[in-house]
Amino acid sequence: MKIGRGMFLFCIFIFALSCSPVFTLEVSEGTDAFQIKTKNFEMSLAKTGVINSIKPASATKPFDTVISLNTVECGEQNQYSKTFARSPVIEVQRKLSAPAKYNIREKTETSAVFSFEWEDRLAKSTQVISVRDDSPLIDVSYTVTPKTRLAEVYVQLRSNGFGPSALFYPGGKRYGANEGWEYHSLAPGYIFAYDPSLKGGIGFIVDRPENLRSVGYLQRGKPEGFSGSFLSMGAYSRVLRWDGAGRPVSLSLKVVAGKPEDAASLAKKLLPAKEVITVEKVMPSKLIYWPDEEGEGTVALKNNSAEKAETDLIVQITGKIDEKEDILNEKVVLAPGEEKEIPVKWNNKGREYGYELSAQASKGGKASGAGREYFAVAEQFTKVGHPYVANPGWMNREGQEGYLIHNLRENYNGIVEYYCWMPDEIYDMTPDTEVFEPRTESQNAYRTTITRQFIKNMVSLAKKNGVRVVTLASGFASLPGAMQNPEEMKYTRDGQIYIWGSKLHGKDRFAVVSADVYSEESVRRWAQEMIASTDMFGWDGVRWDWNFVPAFPPDPLDVMRKDEVVWYNFEGVSTNELFKNPDQIAARLLKLWREEVNSKYPRFEYMTNAGYRYKLEDAFPKYLAEQSTKSGILFEFLLNYTSESQGLHTWDRWANELVDNTQVVRKNGAQPSVGWMSYAPGGITQRLIQFIAFASGVHWNGKIGPKNSIDDGWKRFAYSFRFSEYFYDPGFRKLSAGDVTVEGSDRILWKPFTYGRALENGKKEVTVHLINLPKSDYISMYHEIPEIKRNIKVSIKLGEGEKCTEVNALLPEPYPHKTELKFRNESGLAAIDVPELTDAAIIVAGIGGGK
Amino acid sequence: MTIKKFHAGILCFLLSLATILCAEVIYSENFDGIKNGTPLSELNWNVKSSENQSLYRIEDGVLKITCLNNPYNGGFAEKDIPLVKKGTLDFDANIAMDGVGNARGIALAMGVYNVSTWFHDYCGDWRRYFPEPPSKRIEGFSIEPVGHRVLTKVDKGKWNHYRIVFDADAGIVEYYCNDMVDPVHVDADVPVLGRAEYMGRHLSFASIGFVNGPVTYGIDNIALAAADDSAVETPAEKGNSILVFQGISSNEYRAGLELEKLENYSIREYWAESILSEIPVNKFRMGRLPGRTTLDKSRAIVFVDLPLGPDCVPDYFVKRLEEWVKNGGVLITLGGPFSYGKGQYKGTLLEAILPVNISGLWEVKRASSPLIIRPEKGFEKLSEQISKDNPAVYYYHDLTMKDGAEVLVNSGQNIPLWVYRDYGKGRVVSFTGTAMGKTYGKTVLISEWKEWGEFLREVVQWSLSE
Structure with missing residues (x-):
């Protein structure tokens, strides 16, 4: 057969076409939104900058997404004004009444870049969205220039489009909650929601954690007792309270559309590499044990490599100031990619107050991963x-x-x-x-x-x-x-x-x-x-x-x-x-009432x-004696730290009230709490009122925000829980004025918090709680972060024949721990050097040898 | 139908109602047919306001009053009107029909004689404003303190119909909003025509001037009518309504629910409310009270363990009630821990018309054995069920019967439980039992008896038919 010239040219054309890239990126502009189509997804991008819907290529229909920026005002007053921090103004991009100023910065056959610019009561914001034809990722970045002090900003996806069978990855779990109770994981990281019935999912990868603190997520539906099906995920900024107006803050994240394995693969590529073996979880089975309950827990190890790996695992319990007890010491072998849960047990008899359960993985003496969690043992x-x-x-x-x-x-x-x-x-x-x-x-x-x-x-x-x-x-x-x-x-x-x-x-x-x-x-x-x-x-x-x-x-x-x-x-x-x-x-x-109930339920508190x-x-x-006998006492009457008339409005006044009242009820073993206080989460006021309550021997009564959210109360709760003995043992009674002095700064609150308790064999312990104060004495207002105080001298008066034998500082950050302090016994005093104070510390001095 | 026409329709209705009530319309204005932009002064209103205070002009058949920011100095417009001692003033108003974003305080005020009202834009309500009655005067002061009170919530940007019914001699003013059957509030002892200070024969609109910028209010369908005094002297023809005053034992007696099953009668309920009290003194109030017309046209009233006090039912209403019974009304009172001696009836006009003598604060006693009801009149169709179920009272008001009172329902222990007495042309029937206690033994607490509703209906029907 003879091939004609025309046919030859046609064949060449078809061949050339098949060898050339096929460009599928399509952008069409409608009245209110752009419609964007790539190989991997279709997206509706509103002219407000809000991503209204995404349909991954694998999915049977688009998800309504509403991905938009939320800007949250600080809410704390500049000056003390006898009120709590007000509910902050929240500006929400999805509620913009008119399109943002928008621009298609770039449009090629394979990529497109959109930019948006708008201004609201709180900030001027710009947003850049980049899509590429060959990528399942959508790059989204924001620059927020505050016009006033902000608390935080966050990018949130809200959707009613995920069905009841949707699960979050990594982990493939349902994270059910109502709004305000979301789950947070620290950045860098990723979160991906997948609906198997729609064969598609959407998520956030936060690979550049500058300015971003966490990803938060929740889903809500029938399993949580709600109608409908709601899902939310967000990338949350660090606390911005101290940035001030005019200082731009940039956020950057990637939206990923597809399947869980796509998200996992991209996350692995983009996120920082993990150690070969990591301690994924340390978890006691219970938060509070009865003394006659056996302790049980789990340590989860993961081999993040593609090869078999082994590690030496030591699991310990740490109590008191720093008393350690090994409960497991063994070699663990993990197959490639394997995650293994190792059960641990311990006896709680004779234990009281807070403990740390910790796991340390190491190879050849070199630490490769660690984790810790806290539990307590208490009859009361x-x-x-x-x-x-x-x-x-x-x-x-x-x-x-x-x-x-x-x-x-x-x-x-x-x-x-x-x-x-x-x-x-x-x-x-x-x-x-x-x-x-x-x-x-x-x-x-x-x-x-x-x-x-x-x-x-x-x-x-x-x-x-x-x-x-x-x-x-x-x-x-x-x-x-x-x-x-x-x-x-x-x-x-x-x-x-x-x-x-x-x-x-x-x-x-x-x-x-x-x-x-x-x-x-x-x-x-x-x-x-x-x-x-x-x-x-x-x-x-x-x-x-x-x-x-x-x-x-x-x-x-x-x-x-x-x-x-x-x-x-x-x-x-x-x-x-x-x-x-x-x-x-x-x-x-x-x-009579207590005896009657306790006759059947002895532990009924x-x-x-x-x-x-x-x-x-x-x-x-x-009545007071009976009421305060081994009970819990709510100091509701002391909650109003804004009240000048009640004399609770400054750090030391509130602290003195708390301590004085605690000392009254502590005589008979009562445990006081104070609540419900209103505060701006993550602010200095919140930080200090919690430190002050705990140092006073008073528990917090009320809600704090989710762990790793803007509300960092959980860190102080962990501190007070682990060292509960040093905050809440009723044996600690207030020392007389003059028994302790603290020098080095007049912006340290310590005078209300000097306590002593008697131990066995004539020994005793003295505690001095130090709290780093901001410049203003008023509690309820905005405060700058207090500067770190250095070279603090704590002096404790010693009795005849007494000598200080040991001094430790119990510290809250980055996790509850102790550090030994230098001290001298001189001229009837224990002279203690505290090199620096960042936020709070308990100075614990062990004293012996007295008469 | 346009809103304007709709309100014109209301006006027609009101006018016809006024006719029915033998009222004479002595001034009305609906601003229809007036050229747009016409200043109010051209309609013989006296406008005392400059351009930076408030503006009064007619547009689209509506008086539009634009209030400007000028606190306490917003200007006003008034119309001379004849002196009417007893009558009604009707008007339509649209609050912040334009400039609602500027409506952040108080601006539009409206008054007739010495009765002043105003609209609180921030709180979204209508209030009255005039000297408090002598009973509320501050001790040691001869000048009456000025007070204001919320009358009802008002939506901005919507037309609502308002009515003020006043009686200068009785000192009573009733305020209505949309619902023309029952007032949103009633004030007694009101100086309608002034005491120390007389505001004059005026109808007025004014601006109090607390706005962020211009706010426009619409006024329409103003009608002042004088009541025909002779009509009041003649008792109104009774309708078929029964008014149930739900006191504190309302859940136990379920009177409204049960009486709704009566054929040929309609039920209107009025609720006693209890307000938070941190110390042992109760604080009560009535959510609403029936207006004069509603009361006059009702057939029966049931007080369900209703306290008169502290501060629950105002004296003026008790006075009206006494007149109403005298003129042929039937009052039924049900006992409980908030009625009779425990309801502050002692020494009131209500006590005077009851068939029993009030004993005192601690008159409720526990019966030594259940007081099983024994009807002495009527109730034939329930007699078998009574014998079978033994409906009983466990706690009762230990009261004595007045001369002329008779027993309707007795008890096995000969302690009368339902007694009645005619008063004028009417009748008062009192249940001296309570709904307190727990069913026990072979008896059933009367309010928990399955035939309680039927029994109550029998009482009402007997009271009305005899």
Whole structure:
């Protein structure tokens, strides 16, 4: 066959076409958005710069994504103004009312670069988005120039497009939570959400962590008790509070579209290489153990190489200041890429307070990976935990307990109080039906339903994790309870049942009534109801928001209004005639209640709100003694650190109040807490009020943000948890003025925090807590980071024959640890050199040889 | 239908209503047919305002008042009107119809005689503003302190209809917004025509001047009507409504729910609310009270364990109630821990019309054994069920019957539980039991009895039919 010239040229053309690259990058411009198509994905990019949707090539349909920038105002006032930090303004790119100033900077057959520029109340922002035809990555970078002080900025993806089977990678897990409870991993790193039903996924790779702190993520749907399916992931900046206005901050991340293996492969290529063997996890099975519980934990090792690897693994428990105990020492061999979990066990008998469980992998004496986590052992759990309050107004659906307990565990809270949930706080702590309504003081605001199963699930999960669950008891009868038991109610001077608060929800009347339950019979029955409730739900304790003192108002905060609080019994007899010795009655009834409940549940812990500001130890000494015996005491009355009239508004005043009141209740072994304080997360105020509370011997009562989020409270919680013995042992009593001096800077807070405790064999320990103060004395305002204080001299007066034998500083950063300090015994003093103070330290001096 | 026409329709309705109520419209203005831009002064209004205070002009058949930033000095416009001692003022208003972004404070005020009202743009409500009654005077001061009170929430940018019903001699002013059946608020002891200071025979609109920039308010369909006094003397023809005043035992008695099952009657409910009180003194208030017309046209009123005090039911209303019963109304009172002696009835006009004598604050007693009900009149269709179920009272008000009172339902222990007495042309029926306690033994608490609703309906029907 003869090939003609035309045919020849045609063949050449086809050959040339098949050998040349095929360019598929398409960009089309619509009214509000660009439509972009590459080999790997299709994307709708709004003219506000927001990525509205992405369809990975593998996926069956596009995901609605809404990837946009969020700018968060600092919120802290420049000067003290008697108020807490305000809720910050948040500017959200996706809410821009008009298109940003946009530009297609570059458009070739294989790539395109878009830029956007806009201004809002908080900042001027620019955004650059780059796409390449041959890459599944979308480069996204922002430069934010603040017009005012910011707290943080973050790039967030919000989507309702992922189905219920979607999972996050790495790990292939569901990370269920409500907003505000997201999970955070530190940058550099990646997070990728994949929906197998749509055969596609989207994620962020943060390979250039400059200015970026973490990636945060959550998904919410039926498993968490919510309707619909919501997913969020974000790349969060470092804390920007100290950058000031005008200083630009740049963020850069990559959006990846495709499958989990694509994301993993790209992440491996882009992210820093890992050690051959890494300690991926160290995890005690529980946060708080009972002393008779055996400790169990897991250490996970990973071989990140493509070859077999072996390591020497040492697992230790560290307690007290730095007492180490090996619980495992063995060689571990790992196949290429293998992740292996190694179980460990230990005995908790004789242990108390906080411990570190640590793992060290090494090869030939060279460390190759390490990890640590903390646990505590306590018979009285209020010695180590920080109570958190979960309210059934927003924590009531089966599935929510998962992220609640996860958060409390990660943040070392250790105690959750379930608030205002009962059908009746005197007569019905054991709901008769599976679904029930609380009728408590909270229903003066809202109405809700709870299932018994939710509470059981929450308690069960908490116990599994070593988190203690206590119930609130605010001591009010419900209106139905009052109607059924009119002879046990308090009456007003007008002869009416005393209604404390009330609300009409539609045509249902909700009210709480203050009850006259100041008889042994009533208290016994009340205790039996608590026992029955504990039988049903498994409570570890109770936190009362009520007093056993009959002449008090219902709320302990109103304690000194007793002249206004004369009430009457059913027959019209006044409290003045009924209760001639309220202190004695209260002490007897409280003791009776505690004994009754403890007879069945010996570990059931008593916690209570108390208003000690009025020197109640003088007015009600017997009651106070009973109330503060091995209990948890809430100092709600000390939470307002903005209050000048209450004298709580400066660092030292608030600290002195906390310490003075702690010393009152510590005599009998009580553990105080203070809450709920409002603060700007990640600010100096938050940092210092937590250090001050802990140094005062006071636990935090309330929420802190997720671990690794802008709220860095978890670091201080870890510090107080690990060294709980040195913060919370009631044996530490305040030393006299003049027993300790600290020199080197007048911006160190230490005077309220000098304590001593006696040890065995005539030894003793003295602790001095040092807190680095900013320039201003006022608590509630913006502060610059305090400068590091150096060459601090701590002097401790020694008794006759006493000598200092050892001095350590217990430090919070980068993780709770000790460092030895130099000291001298001279002229009846222990002279200690503290080279520097960054934020806070406990100086612990061991002293012996005294008479 | 345009909004404007819609409101014109309302006006027609109101005018016809006024006719029905024998009222005489003595001034009205709907601004229809007036050329756009016409200043209000051309309609014989006295405008005392400069260009930097407030502007008054007619546009599209609406009076548009633009308030400018000039705190406490915003100018005003007033219209001389005849003196009407008893009457109604109706108007439509659209708050911040333009410039809502500047509406950050208080600007538009509206007054008739000495009754002044204003709109709080920041809080989004309508308020009244006039000297407090003598009972609220500060001790030692002869001058009445000035007070203001929220009347109702108001949405910006929407037309709403307002009505002020005033009675200068009685000193009562009722305020209505949209719902013309029951007022949003009633003030008693009001100096409608002034005491120390008389504002004059004026209808006025003014600017208080707290705005960030110009804010325009729309006014339309103004109508002042004088009530015909002779009409008030004649009792209104009764309708078929039963007013249920839900006191604190409302959940237990479920009176509204049960009485809704009565055929040929409509139920309106009024709720006593309890406010947070940290010390043992209750704080009550009524969410709403029926207006004069609603009360006059109702057939029966049921007080469900209703406290008169502290501060719950105002004296003026008790006075009206007494007149209403005297004129043929039927009042039924249900006992509980907030009624009779425990509801501050002692020494009131309400006590005067009850069939029982109030004992005192501690009159509620626990029955030594359940007080099983024993009807003495009527209730035939329930008699078998009563014998079978033993509906009972466990706690009761230990009261004595007044002369002329009779027993409707007794108890096995001969402690009367339902008693009644005629008062004028009306009747008062009182349940001296309560809904307190827990069902026990072979009895059932009367309010938990499955026939309680039927029983209550029987009481009401008997009371109305006899």
